[in-house]
Every structure is written in structure tokens, then in C-alpha cells.
Amino acid sequence: MAILVNESTRVLVQGISGREGRARAKLMREYGTTVVAGCTPGRGGETVDGVPVYDTVLEAIERHGGIDASVVFVPAPQVKDAALESIAAGIGLTVLVGDRVPVWDVLEIARAAARRGVSFLGPNTLGCLSVGKGVLGMIGGRAASARAWFKAGKVGVASRSGGMTSSTGYYLSRAGVGLSSLVHVGGDGIVGLPLPAVARLFEADPDTACIAMFGEIGGSQEEQVAEMMTRGEVTKPVVAYIGGRAATSGVRFSHAGAIVEGGRGTHEAKVAALRGAGATVVDAFDALPAAVARVVEG
Amino acid sequence: MARLAESQGKQVLASVGIAVPRGQVARSAAEAVEAAARVGGAVVVKAQAATTSRAAQGLVRMAADPAAAGDAAAAILATQVGAFAVTEVLVEERVAIATERYAGVIIDDRRRCPLLLVSARGGSGIEETARAHPEAVAELPFDAVEALPQHAARELWRRVGVHGEEQRRLADACVRLGRAARQVEARSAEINPLVFTADGKVVALDCRITLDDAAVFRHPELGIEVARELGHLPTELERIAWAVERDDYRGTFYFLQMKDGFARGQRVVAFHGAGGGGSMMAMDALQSRGFTVANFCDTSGNPPASKVYRAARVLLSQPGVDGYFGSGSGVASQEQFHSARGLVKAFLEEPLAVPAVVRLGGNGEEKAIEILTGYTRSLGVPVECYGKDTPVGACAERLAALVASAAPPGPRAGARRTTPATEPYSFATPTGEITYDHAVCARCESKACVGACVPQILKLSEAGLPVLAVTLEEAKRGRCTECLACEVDCRALGAGGGHVELPVPGLDEYRARRGMV
Numbered sequence: 001m002a003i004l005v006n007e008s009t010r011v012l013v014q015g016i017s018g019r020e021g022r023a024r025a026k027l028m029r030e031y032g033t034t035v036v037a038g039c040t041p042g043r044g045g046e047t048v049d050g051v052p053v054y055d056t057v058l059e060a061i062e063r064h065g066g067i068d069a070s071v072v073f074v075p076a077p078q079v080k081d082a083a084l085e086s087i088a089a090g091i092g093l094t095v096l097v098g099d100r101v102p103v104w105d106v107l108e109i110a111r112a113a114a115r116r117g118v119s120f121l122g123p124n125t126l127g128c129l130s131v132g133k134g135v136l137g138m139i140g141g142r143a144a145s146a147r148a149w150f151k152a153g154k155v156g157v158a159s160r161s162g163g164m165t166s167s168t169g170y171y172l173s174r175a176g177v178g179l180s181s182l183v184h185v186g187g188d189g190i191v192g193l194p195l196p197a198v199a200r201l202f203e204a205d206p207d208t209a210c211i212a213m214f215g216e217i218g219g220s221q222e223e224q225v226a227e228m229m230t231r232g233e234v235t236k237p238v239v240a241y242i243g244g245r246a247a248t249s250g251v252r253f254s255h256a257g258a259i260v261e262g263g264r265g266t267h268e269a270k271v272a273a274l275r276g277a278g279a280t281v282v283d284a285f286d287a288l289p290a291a292v293a294r295v296v297e298g
Numbered sequence: 299m300a301r302l303a304e305s306q307g308k309q310v311l312a313s314v315g316i317a318v319p320r321g322q323v324a325r326s327a328a329e330a331v332e333a334a335a336r337v338g339g340a341v342v343v344k345a346q347a348a349t350t351s352r353a354a355q356g357l358v359r360m361a362a363d364p365a366a367a368g369d370a371a372a373a374i375l376a377t378q379v380g381a382f383a384v385t386e387v388l389v390e391e392r393v394a395i396a397t398e399r400y401a402g403v404i405i406d407d408r409r410r411c412p413l414l415l416v417s418a419r420g421g422s423g424i425e426e427t428a429r430a431h432p433e434a435v436a437e438l439p440f441d442a443v444e445a446l447p448q449h450a451a452r453e454l455w456r457r458v459g460v461h462g463e464e465q466r467r468l469a470d471a472c473v474r475l476g477r478a479a480r481q482v483e484a485r486s487a488e489i490n491p492l493v494f495t496a497d498g499k500v501v502a503l504d505c506r507i508t509l510d511d512a513a514v515f516r517h518p519e520l521g522i523e524v525a526r527e528l529g530h531l532p533t534e535l536e537r538i539a540w541a542v543e544r545d546d547y548r549g550t551f552y553f554l555q556m557k558d559g560f561a562r563g564q565r566v567v568a569f570h571g572a573g574g575g576g577s578m579m580a581m582d583a584l585q586s587r588g589f590t591v592a593n594f595c596d597t598s599g600n601p602p603a604s605k606v607y608r609a610a611r612v613l614l615s616q617p618g619v620d621g622y623f624g625s626g627s628g629v630a631s632q633e634q635f636h637s638a639r640g641l642v643k644a645f646l647e648e649p650l651a652v653p654a655v656v657r658l659g660g661n662g663e664e665k666a667i668e669i670l671t672g673y674t675r676s677l678g679v680p681v682e683c684y685g686k687d688t689p690v691g692a693c694a695e696r697l698a699a700l701v702a703s704a705a706p707p708g709p710r711a712g713a714r715r716t717t718p719a720t721e722p723y724s725f726a727t728p729t730g731e732i733t734y735d736h737a738v739c740a741r742c743e744s745k746a747c748v749g750a751c752v753p754q755i756l757k758l759s760e761a762g763l764p765v766l767a768v769t770l771e772e773a774k775r776g777r778c779t780e781c782l783a784c785e786v787d788c789r790a791l792g793a794g795g796g797h798v799e800l801p802v803p804g805l806d807e808y809r810a811r812r813g814m815v
Binding site for chain 1: 405407408410411412425441442443480483485510511512513515516550572573574575576577578579581582583584585586591594596598599626627628629630631632633659660661686687689690691692
């Protein structure tokens with residue numbers, strides 16, 4: 001099972017002809033992901049490392065049949081059009097890797113996805129990975145690293161930080177705690193599959209027994225997870241770390257979503273909400289692996 | 299800055315047909331006198347500063363005539379807000395207020411759509427009103443593409459007890475506010491107070507519009523100089539850093555100053571993070587060991603070594619720090635040796651005078667550690683580098699130990715080349731210039747640069763000297779990735795003939811003004 005990607009997921013890469021698209025398509029394939037086609041407007045008929053390239057998404061689908069997921073590697077100003085194309089084609093999951101996508105573009109993408117009944121991950125995401133099954137995006141950087149860093153098991157990782165998705169996965173694996181899937185929800189304030197949506201997927205996944213979460217100041221994703229726990233919609237144990245205790249209000253710390261505004265989204269409020277709902281929240285990130293191990297074993 | 303000044307925000311509101319008081323910006327008392335005369339009658343003089351509760355700080359003053367407006371402006375312009383001086387005031391007509399309301403358009407992260415928020419009780423902050431008087435506040439999610447419907451806005455005001463002509467006019471202003479928010483791609487656009495005047499008009503008395511940093515490139519008309527939410531007006535050093543980021547799209551360099559005017563011994567450190575989450579975690583680790591960070595900095599998204607170098611030079615232009623601390627997530631996808639070379643070049647040029655602890659975990663970390671520690675031994679201050687298996691807390695503890703025992707190094711010369719090469723061989727890189735001194739290269743036995751060049755664009759000429767294996771144009775257009783091996787590895791393993799000049803516009807002048815070498 002696992003979530004969002006597995007060994008049978010058929011993948012399209014939009015922007016496969018670019019530097020990033022080409023490099024990441026290679027990583028995905030080397031990890032075992034089934035990349036069936038690429039799409040770059042104006043480059044139809046070419047191939048990239050043996051993968052056929054089409055001008056439009058619908059053309060790729062007509063030639064190859066069902067596509068389950070599209071991973072989009074295009075510069076930020078072009079993300080909206082690429083995402084709307086994938087959504088209009090009815091692809092179930094669109095992964096938006098691009099950074100600095102204007103937020104009103106994301107609102108339009110979200111509106112289109114909701115109307116079409118499909119999902120998107122990101123923007124500004126490293127993607128997702130199901131251990132030993134497949135990767136969408138660029139988690140691990142190299143396939144060999146991804147295999148060395150992440151061991152199979154029953155803990156799902158959900159993170160608002162890309163680097164910390166890999167870190168959390170690595171430190172858990174090193175501590176002997178195996179993983180089902182790792183998901184970077186994206187660093188922006190508005191994302192397609194935020195932490196509560198990922199928690200819902202992990203809750204429904206028989207391969208996942210526990211959720212390890214890296215949260216951050218800003219927004220309300222962590223609070224929403226806490227609300228779901230209180231309502232009984234998330235019953236699997238949640239172990240979390242929230243970054244940004246040292247951050248000051250009104251200042252954005254790299255991630256578009258990492259800002260405390262008008263007293264909303266503070267570190268204290270998130271920790272209190274999660275603890276109040278029964279989650280384990282560690283004060284130092286270094287303490288996360290041991291805390292997850294205790295929950296899993298016990 | 300990503301937040302518009304009140305005066306600029308009011309121009310945006312006026313452009314969609316929302317009434318604002320007549321007014322004019324002034325930068326001196328004399329200008330304020332003139333502005334008040336032009337506006338006519340009694341005026342209000344308001345500091346243009348990014349702060350809340352201006353009235354309580356004496357930053358909003360009433361004036362009955364132009365002379366009084368000049369005095370009010372003089373008093374306000376002499377005020378410091380935090381670390382920053384007030385440089386502008388807005389002189390506006392006084393408006394006869396009947397009622398004060400609030401209207402705001404924000405982006406709702408739960409529903410992923412814009413949200414209109416209204417309150418029958420304007421003036422104070424919307425959060426406090428929502429807590430104290432929930433019945434006075436109502437919200438309406440609306441479509442990001444289609445306009446907010448008039449009828450829905452009227453119904454919203456009815457729900458908070460506003461009726462009749464005032465309701466109709468407020469609803470109209472809200473529809474226009476929604477349009478303005480979309481037009482400038484605001485993350486939030488708030489009017490507080492939105493007043494109903496004694497003569498039956500709706501006027502925006504104050505406003506706060508925060509733009510989406512990522513969309514600023516589509517709005518040259520707004521003249522945003524630094525598209526960053528810094529929480530203050532950009533400092534000189536932040537402007538210098540922003541220019542580096544603006545002129546080099548490869549990877550991200552984020553820099554903001556959090557502390558100024560500190561001295562050695564106060565446990566303030568220069569902080570160099572990589573990735574937002576990892577950076578915040580690292581700052582938390584420093585804080586819990588009693589350190590304060592002078593700045594926040596993030597170089598991530600696979601930046602070239604040259605960008606990391608420029609970032610490090612900006613960070614080292616903060617005198618008074620007790621140490622240099624670098625850490626990202628610890629398990630980075632990007633190759634870490636690029637950052638190592640950027641840091642080595644900056645540390646040697648400075649030369650670094652305080653202990654440094656840098657955690658470069660992730661792909662290529664073994665090589666990164668070897669480069670950063672191996673090539674900085676001549677510095678005379680400890681430079682320690684760790685990989686993914688050393689937690690950030692342990693790294694912060696190492697820095698604490700090193701700072702506690704650090705002895706200031708004696709005077710040393712920086713490694714920045716100042717004399718021209720005897721036999722120069724130069725070519726342009728995407729953002730700088732590489733110059734070999736072939737007179738020095740002739741003595742070099744290792745020719746380390748050719749093997750270490752990451753994009754492999756160097757070869758040995760028939761005379762056995764390093765030259766480009768690609769054309770000058772190809773190197774400039776990006777075949778040269780500015781990996782800096784031709785200088786950093788050359789200095790450590792070769793004869794030192796390679797040098798990369800990577801200008802940071804304005805930085806040398808800034809340092810000279812502040813008495814830094």
C-alpha cells in the first residue's frame with residue numbers, strides 16, 4: 001500500500017526536457033518509479049533518456065493510457081498553466097516541485113483541482129517517497145542515497161520542510177525505525193495536500209502504524225491535525241517536532257508559510273494544540289527518533 | 299518590502315474606486331507645512347512606519363493648521379521605531395467619522411481561497427475583536443477567479459448588524475477591496491478603520507496591504523525594492539544581500555538581520571542555514587545553548603558555490619559576532635561540497651577571526667568535510683565541520699565550547715588577491731571572472747584545478763598550463779558553474795595561480811564605512 005506513490009504508479013514528468021526535469025526523471029526511474037512519458041510544449045517527438053516526450057498532457061495519456069501522477073518541473077511563472085493542464089486531464093495527483101509560485105496562482109490551481117476532484121502536492125515540495133516502491137519529485141537527490149537513507153517499516157513521515165523530510169526519514173531509519181512513506185507537503189502557506197490531508201491518508205493506510213511529523217510556525221496545519229485527533233479522525237499515534245521557537249513575529253523565515261501573523265500560528269499554540277489532542281511533541285528535534293521508537297514499540 | 303506603506307496602499311485603494319482622505323507624503327517639517335496648506339483645514343500627521351498602535355506611540359498627531367502640522371511632523375520624524383528612524387509622514391485631511399468598521403481580504407489556508415473578513419467594530423485589531431466580540435465579526439470565503447458578489451457582501455454586513463445606506467456602501471467598498479487584493483496579488487489587504495462619515499460616505503482611513511513576495515516580479519508598477527517580509531524596512535546590508543539574490547536565479551539566498559549594535563562577548567553568532575525548516579531547527583538549537591543569532595540566512599535549492607560565498611561574505615560583514623554557525627536539515631539532497639568551497643573562499647579572504655562550526659550533512663558530505671576543515675587550517679581559528687550523523691544540538695555545543703576557549707588570532711592577511719597577475723589568463727563566468735596567473739601555474743606540479751573542476755571545462759595547454767576546454771561564450775553562459783575548485787583546490791593543493799573574482803556590489807563600500815577592513 002503506502003500512500004501517494006507505489007510500485008504500480010504510472011508517472012508523467014512535465015518539463016522533462018529541462019535541466020531539473022531530466023535529472024529528477026533519472027532519479028525517479030533509478031529508484032524504481034514507472035516513468036511512462038514526459039511532456040514539454042514544443043518538444044513533442046523527442047526522447048529524454050529513452051522516455052518519449054509529448055507536446056501536451058492529453059497526448060501522452062492517449063498514447064500511453066492511464067497516468068496516475070504527474071510531476072511538474074517548470075519555473076515558477078509557468079507552474080500554473082502546467083498544473084491546470086494536468087488537472088484538466090484528470091490526473092489524480094499532480095506534484096508541483098517549483099518554488100516561489102505566486103499564491104493567487106495556487107488559489108486558481110486549488111479551485112481547479114477541487115472542481116475536477118483531483119489532488120496536488122506542493123508547490124515548493126521535494127515530493128514524496130514510498131520506501132522501496134517509488135519516488136515522485138526529488139527526495140534523496142540520488143537513488144543510491146534514497147536507498148541507503150530510508151529503510152522500510154511502518155512509520156509515515158509528513159513534513160513542512162523538504163530537507164527535514166529527508167532528515168526525519170534518515171534519523172528514524174538509523175535508529176532502527178522503518179518507514180512506509182515520506183511526504184513533503186511543501187513550504188508554502190497554501191498547499192494542495194497539507195499535513196491534515198496527509199494524516200488522513202496515513203490513517204487509512206494499512207502499512208502505516210504511526211505518524212512522525214515535522215511542523216513549523218505559521219498557518220494552521222498542525223492545529224488542524226490536532227483537531228482531527230480530537231474528533232477521532234486520526235487515531236494512529238502522532239509524534240511531532242515544531243520548528244521556529246526562536247523565530248520572531250511578523251518575519252518570514254524562508255518558507256512562504258513560516259510566518260507568525262497577528263498572533264496566529266505561534267510555536268506555543270501548535271505545541272499546546274497537539275499535546276492537548278494526545279500527540280507526543282518533542283522539544284528538540286534530536287529527541288524525535290527515540291520518541292517515535294517508544295511509540296512504535298510500545 | 300513586501301508590505302506597502304500606508305500612502306502607497308491608499309493609492310491602490312483609490313485606483314479601484316475606494317475613497318481615501320486627501321493627503322500628501324512629506325519628508326520634512328517644511329514639506330509637512332506645505333502639504334497641510336495644500337490639503338487645507340485641520341489635518342492629521344501620520345508616521346509611515348511598519349508598526350502597530352501608532353497613536354499610542356505618538357506617531358499619529360492632529361494639527362489645526364499648517365504650522366502645527368510642521369511641528370507634529372518634526373516630532374514624528376525625530377522618533378525611532380525599533381532600530382529604525384521614521385523618514386516619512388502622511389499629511390491628510392481630517393474626516394468627520396460617524397462609525398468605524400473593519401474590512402479585510404486575507405487568504406484562508408484551510409479553505410484555500412480568499413476570505414472577506416468584516417467587523418462592525420473597527421479601530422482595534424481584528425483578532426482582539428473576534429475574541430472579545432465574536433458577534434461583531436463575520437467572514438465570507440469567495441472565489442479566487444470570479445468577483446465577490448455584491449449581495450453576499452451586503453448579507454455579510456447585515457449579519458454584523460449594519461443596515462441601510464451604510465450597509466450598501468460598505469458592501470460596495472468590500473467588492474472593490476477584493477478586486478484590489480487580486481489586482482496587486484496581496485496576501486492580505488486590510489482597511490482599518492473603514493469609516494462611514496457624517497455626510498454619508500465610506501472612506502478608508504488606514505490600510506495595510508501585504509504583497510505576495512513571489513508575485514512582486516509581475517508588478518513593477520509598485521516599485522518594490524526588496525521583496526521580503528523582514529518585519530522592518532530593509533537595512534543597507536539586507537539591500538546588498540537582496541541584490542545578490544535578485545541577480546542570480548540559481549538556488550535561493552535569504553538574508554535578514556535580527557540584531558544590530560552588539561559586541562564581542564555577547565554570545566551573538568552569524569547564522570548560515572540551508573533550507574527553511576532545517577534553519578529554524580538550527581536557530582532553536584543555538585538559542586537553547588544561550589546564543590542569539592545576528593541574522594537569519596538560508597542558502598538552499600542547490601545554489602552554486604559562488605552564491606554561498608557571497609552569502610558568507612555578507613554574514614561576515616557583521617562585526618561583533620562570537621562565532622559562525624552553519625547547519626541545514628543535516629541530510630541534504632544537494633551536493634554539500636559546493637557550500638564547503640564557497641565557505642572556504644570567504645573564510646580565507648576575510649580572514650575568519652572567530653570559531654566556526656558548520657554541519658554539511660547529506661550527499662557528498664565526506665568531501666565537503668575534507669574541503670572545509672582541510673583547507674582552512676592556516677586560519678588560526680578552529681573550523682569544524684560535521685555530517686549527517688552529528689545532530690545539530692551537538693554542533694551547537696561544539697560552538698559553545700569553542701567560543702568559551704577561543705583566543706583571538708594574531709593579525710593575518712586575507713587571501714583576496716590584490717596584485718595583478720604577471721601572466722594573466724582570464725575568462726568570464728556567469729557572475730564573475732576567473733584569472734589564472736600562468737607565471738604561477740608554470741611552477742605548479744599538481745595542476746589540481748583541472749581534475750577538481752566540477753563541470754570539467756578545463757584542460758592543460760601544450761605548454762602544460764590550465765586553459766578552457768570550452769569557448770569563452772560557453773563558460774560565461776553557464777558551462778562554468780562557479781564551483782570555485784579552480785581557486786579553492788588550487789590554493790590548497792596547487793601553487794595558488796587560480797583566482798575567482800566574484801563582486802558583491804556595495805559590500806566593500808559598506809564595510810569601509812563601518813570600519814571593517
